[in-house]
Amino acid sequence: MDPLGATISGLLDGYSSGSFSSEEAVRGFVDRVVAYNARLNALLDFDPEPALEQARAIDARRRSGEPLGPLAGVPIAIKDNICRRGEPTTCCSRMLSNYRPPFDAAVIGKLREADAILLGRLNMDEFAMGSSNETSAYGPARNPWDTDRSPGGSSGGAASAVAASLAPTALGSDTGGSIRQPAALTGTVGLKPTYGRVSRYGLVAFASSLDQIGPFGREVADVARVLSVIAGQDPRDATSVDLPVPDYLTAIESKGERPLRVGIAREFFGEGLDPEIESAVREASRIFESEGATVSKISLPNTTQAIPAYYIVAPAEASSNLARYDGTIFGHRAEDFGPKSEVEKDLPALIRMMMASRAEGFGPEVTRRIMLGTFVLSAGYADQYYVRALKVRRLIRDDYDRAFRDVDVILGPTSPVPAFKVGEKISDPLAMYLLDVYTGPANLAGIPGISLPGGLTKSGLPIGIQLQAPAFAEETLLRAARTFERATDWNTKRPTLD
């Protein structure tokens, strides 16, 4: 068996049967990184030695019969906004180019306890702001299905790495679709858990009420396994919720209490949806029916308001969170902060230092969102924009609450379009924002969502389908996803890079 093509289950089976060691598996992934990463730009400044050393230690423990964690020897790559003690964590921003956190994120602690092998850090949009990975200070990540195209964003590096088998699994973060959209564009499985399911401690904050960490994998069981490890309440994140963590892997293979009820919202099939993606979603609904599920039409009437609400709430929270980057205690500080205009002559040196440092440290998308957020929160406009967006946010959540009285999961597209060319949309921020049309509502409502491979376009690009479930119903969500996966073979399709 080849470790490089394996799922997490395949790797664990290979280790326990002795077909290959963790060190051999890690070496295989390292060789692939060496061979392909220059084309994909998925991983940043990759140092294989610590991963190999960790793999050797796990092999030794396995040989001596020591008990091992549930992800023992499984390599996992980490998005560059999740803190690892002493390792660079830059959010792909010049602002944090020299930052090394003095602590581990909660999820990193849990992965270490589970004996997973941390394999490099992943390219992303700067501070997770973007839908194409093009706002990264390290340049765009590329889609292994067609390297002229984007793998999506902001977890573009994670999606690209898993799709190209540079790592079997990865952690990303999802604020408006940043796990699900790149999963769709690269033919991988990406899960955004319920808000509060996974501790955000150590995830660099973008929009605190929307951000959630989640896994990428090749099959539903992969993300179920990783979720079982990283989920759970954490006293260091007051928004993490005190609910027991089920064994998701067992849950996905068990039969539900009654046939699955799948809903499809009529609002999903509006203007802008690629016809090939629409037919893949309709085909998916037929597959669910043939697997014994009932499929019914539902309505989420405020869906069209999700993007405008999102692009007020997210920048508002970002403008507040990113205020900490002012060049005083960490992050980039400008060398020259002498006055550059008449206005600046009257400002104290400390303020000019902050302004110059922020101007040099942040790229244009981050700057734009900070200004937008500052504006919508400013005196005289907060009620008109920010508070109104929060009211619409409640209407969006109410839509879901109503829908979930009649259905267990909602099926729809993940992204309105398949992978697009790098450079195609970057100069038009609004066009880029519309890519989140199907994913953003789940973040506003706090509910979980998963994207899984649901087809290929005529030109051979992956199509993602999305399932959403009520808050904390990840078991149902993953079981539904597994039902679809079992009936199709889309998750076994791989890009060819040679």
Add this chain to the structure above:
Amino acid sequence: MNLSAEEIAKVALLARLRIGPEELETYTDQINEIIHYVEQLQQVDVSGVEPLAHGVEVRNVFREDRRTDPLPREEALSNAPRRNHEAFLVPAVLQ
């Protein structure tokens, strides 16, 4: 509404961002385009709707009022752009 370049410059100052004159024009156009787009929310009837700050509404979370060890000084200073042996160094605030 339409924001003028002067208003955008004021927002940039509030946000502690230095924006050059040529960038100011681009940002003004782009932010106005986004503001026009989000103004469709004004059409939604939100009368009687309470704002929702978190999708999963949270309750008060308390912890025991107990002293814990702080981050050691050397670690706290380890990412400082400028420092001496005991503090962060910044330009003088009081002249």
